[in-house]
Amino acid sequence: MSRIGIMGGTFNPIHNAHLIMARAAYEQACLDEIWFMPSKNPPHKSSSEIISEKHRSNMVRQAIKDTPFFEFSDFELRHEGTTYTAETLQRLHRTYPTDQFYFLMGGDSLFELETWYHPEQIMKMTTILAFSRNGETLQHMQARAAYLTDHYQADIRILSMPDMPISSSLIRSRILAGKPVDRMLPPAVEKYIFQEKLYTTH
Numbered sequence: 045m046s047r048i049g050i051m052g053g054t055f056n057p058i059h060n061a062h063l064i065m066a067r068a069a070y071e072q073a074c075l076d077e078i079w080f081m082p083s084k085n086p087p088h089k090s091s092s093e094i095i096s097e098k099h100r101s102n103m104v105r106q107a108i109k110d111t112p113f114f115e116f117s118d119f120e121l122r123h124e125g126t127t128y129t130a131e132t133l134q135r136l137h138r139t140y141p142t143d144q145f146y147f148l149m150g151g152d153s154l155f156e157l158e159t160w161y162h163p164e165q166i167m168k169m170t171t172i173l174a175f176s177r178n179g180e181t182l183q184h185m186q187a188r189a190a191y192l193t194d195h196y197q198a199d200i201r202i203l204s205m206p207d208m209p210i211s212s213s214l215i216r217s218r219i220l221a222g223k224p225v226d227r228m229l230p231p232a233v234e235k236y237i238f239q240e241k242l243y244t245t246h
Contacts, residue, residue, distance in 0.1 A: 106232040150177035167198035
């Protein structure tokens with residue numbers, strides 16, 4: 045049985061905070077692998093904001109190629125329609141019945157989790173590894189985890205990572221404005237973005 049962390053998201057683009065979070069989860073939760081799983085059609089984002097699956101997948105592959113315990117997964121991309129975390133976890137359990145899955149999320153997602161599609165199924169099927177990403181205090185994170193644990197019998201672990209005020213939307217806006225993004229992205233991803241002329245227009 046493998047202990048596998050699921051790092052989901054649109055990765056539009058993948059950036060250094062994603063990689064730092066994944067490495068922190070790998071080390072602090074004693075995982076065997078982290079699967080980077082780009083989402084196809086997330087329910088909470090407009091498809092007009094998201095570049096092609098090909099470009100997002102290529103950037104993820106470039107970002108993780110030198111880390112042996114990071115793996116690219118097209119598990120969600122292979123399914124048509126809107127991608128819901130609850131349904132993805134169901135399919136993962138059917139496909140890999142002997143493995144144990146851990147779902148990585150930022151603190152903002154932890155506070156929004158009850159609004160997701162079938163949150164009770166998500167918390168039943170996976171251990172949640174939550175990180176403060178947007179200024180959430182440890183006390184508030186722990187209080188939220190305690191509430192969800194009590195109401196849903198969830199297994200939620202609050203992990204730590206350096207404060208990194210980086211987001212994909214910030215990177216896109218800086219590229220559009222011609223501002224530098226070299227400290228926010230792995231060099232291979234930055235090179236790919238500029239080679240392919242991504243995010244240069246609305």
